Amino acid sequence: MTLNHILTTPALIAHGAARHGTRTAIETAQGNLSYAQLDAARITAARALIGCGIQPGERVAIWAPNVASWIVAALAIHSAGAALVPINTRMKGLEAGAILEDSGARLLFCCGTFLGDSYPAMLAPHRPASLERIVVFDGDVEPGASKHHGRDESWDAFLLRAAGTSMETFRSREATVRPDTLMDIMFTSGTTGRPKGVMTTHGQNLRAVHDWAQIATLRGSDRYLIVNPFFHAFGYKAGWLAALASGATILPHLVFNPERVLERIVRDKVSVLPGPPTLYHALLDMPDLAARDLSSLRVAVTGAAAIAPSLIERMRAQLGFDMVLTGYGLTESCGFATLCRRGDDAETVAHTSGRAMPGVEVRIADSNGAALATGETGEVQIRGYNVMQGYFGQRDNATDTVDADGWLHTGDLGTLDLNGYLRITDRIKDMFIVGGFNCYPAEIERLFSGHPAVAQVALIGVPDERLGEVGHAFVVLRAGEHASVEELTGWARRNMANYKVPRFLSLVERLPVSAAGKVLKYRLREGAGNDAGSDAGSDPKTNAETRAVNHAKTPENSPAS
Known part of the structure; x- marks a missing residue:
């Protein structure tokens, strides 16, 4: 089976276990998981989810920083046929509660305390009635929460529920996961002010992940430091999922600090380090940068903000990256649409977002929806396999975003050059x-x-x-x-x-x-x-x-x- 034909995450991880076996999939200070162990862990957690009564198509949320359990829980949700709902760790209880209510999530995986905040305590006043259970990754459930919500439990207690689901039952459930099965609902705020849940399937995401990883030249020997948060498509789909699709080793990073990141690059021999431009600026500003051994660095992928060509040049010269790419995508397009290519010069990488990925069309249209000529400015529109299935619970409203011909209206203004490279010039919306x-x-x-x-x-x-x-x-x-x-x-x-x-x-x-x-x-x-x-x-x-x-x-x- 080739990677092109692996279009569900359960199949991807099973294939990775068979192919890579003892190779390290996730490396953390708390311990490592090989590809075989990751496969076993996601099966155990999926059996526990089934034991909790989670049915195919139901929603399960994760509200936690970049920890190994986040990945295991996400893969378990996918393997049980449910849809993953990632929640931004920067959100407060009011915001998280609204997403949990809108998604109808029955179960939430969350951290206990992070950066001084107790997540269960923040959520408690805003917890929707539809949320039946909270599973806390680190530590025990607080006595107060347990008193009022008897089903809440620790990660270890949750995993014990796997014993109530046979492997036969699990395999039967896993077999129902198809490329057209809903994989996740990622909430993104819109001009209405109410976050909307973008629905995408396994097949859409894995095709995009595979193509992105190929263009970014990810490979099994890579050690991928993921600073981008897992709740975001950059840290999730172009992050740990792309790493697993390539047989690479994931190095989750909890809290950004330039000094700590530099230490990890040197100590852990990091080769792949995507992030926003601010990440690279912070690293380049470190006073002892020249004294560090950064020779392991190979690939950088950035975007989401204006970039100066001098930054690209400094990333190559001072950080030692062999390849620096920029890209463009929206939650509504699985997070992927365009990407630069190996060999593009600094001006191209800095001033454009690359060209369309395979199977994706990008055009520039006027206010009436008519395609504009090369070099003319208009709305950036995207069409292809990567365009969302719609907004959760708002299928009719999605027609305002995806027209009858399948074009996703991004709300961004841009131009295309003769080589099909996209340049974002402004935003139609106030974002x-x-x-x-x-x-x-x-x-x-x-x-x-x-x-x-x-x-x-x-x-x-x-x-x-x-x-x-x-x-x-x-x-x-x-x-x-x-x-x-x-x-x-x-x-x-x-x-x-x-x-x-x-x-x-x-x-x-x-x-x-x-x-x-x-x-x-x-x-x-x-x-x-x-x-x-x-x-x-x-x-x-x-x-x-x-x-x-x-x-x-x-x-x-x-x-x-």
């Missing part, structure tokens, strides 16, 4: 990217509206040297209410993922609106200019407060945080 993470103003504005003192809020993205862009919120308070910039920012930190929390916040008397009552964000941008602390129509006191506000830095996985 901005904070160090590689998409921020959608409508969603953040909706979250802010939950504060009792807030009457109106408008959010824009403003330039930032380190992260590319950051958020600037303009807030109108309710009549008679009082709230300081510090109080509002603190509330946001408690209720939103850190990358969503605006770096700058201005209290204003009113927002600029059109005759129809629509907020004129271009006016806010004009006021903010290139200085996020500049006057945006507020009084001098507000402007002084704005300059004093700083977005909290979090040390988790990506330097984007």
Whole structure:
């Protein structure tokens, strides 16, 4: 069986166990798993899931950082015929609870405490009734949670449930997983402000993963340090799944720190290190870089933000990468669409997102949907096997995103050159990217509206040297209410993922609106200019407060945080 014909993850892992056997699949400080052991582990966990009553097509969520159990649990979910729902570890309980409710997940795998936060405790006030069980990867279930939710249990206790499901029952269930079986539902925020669950199948994802790994030249001897979070397509599909499809060794990385990453590159002989541009900037800024042995580094894949050709050149010269690629994709396209190729020069890698992957079409269209000529600017549209099945529970609404001819409307503006290389020039929507993470103003504005003192809020993205862009919120308070910039920012930190929390916040008397009552964000941008602390129509006191506000830095996985 060739890899081209392995279009389900259970088949992929079984094939990997038969082919690679004792080769290390996952290497961590807590211990290693060979390909054969990973296969056995995912079978045990899948049997336990079946023992919990999880049925084909049901949803199971994971809310945890990059640990080996994340991969085992994900493969078990796939093997049981269920759909994986990854949850962003930067989310707070309110946000995670909404995704769990919208997905109807019956079971959640999560970490106990990470970066000082107890995930079960954060979720407790927002836990939907549909969530029947929480399985905690590290440690025992807290007594309070166990008292109120008797089915919650530790990872070890959960695995004991495998004994209640025979291998015959498991094999029968595993056999129902087909290329067209729903593999995951990845929630992505949209212009409506409510995250939508993107549905994709095993066959779609594994075909894309295989082609991506081939273009990136992944191979069995590679040691892949995965700093990108597993909840994101970059760390999941172009991350550990691509590594397993190539027979490589996965090196999960919990918390981003340039010094620790450099230490791991040297100690663990890392050869593959994808990430956002901010990751490479941070490494290049290390004072003792030249003294490190980075000769093992081979492949870098980046994107999601503007890149200077000088960065590509420095990555090759100072970090020693043999190949640096950039790419483009959306959650709605399995995370894949275009990719540069080996041999592309620094200008091409920096200024484009590569060309379409095999089996994928990319075109530029005008506002009426008509294809534009080479070099003309219009909406980037994608068509191919990788386009999503729709939004979970919103199949009718997906027609606004994927038209009758199968074209995925990305909302991004771009051009194609004579060689088919894509250049992203702007965004149709208001979305901005904070160090590689998409921020959608409508969603953040909706979250802010939950504060009792807030009457109106408008959010824009403003330039930032380190992260590319950051958020600037303009807030109108309710009549008679009082709230300081510090109080509002603190509330946001408690209720939103850190990358969503605006770096700058201005209290204003009113927002600029059109005759129809629509907020004129271009006016806010004009006021903010290139200085996020500049006057945006507020009084001098507000402007002084704005300059004093700083977005909290979090040390988790990506330097984007």
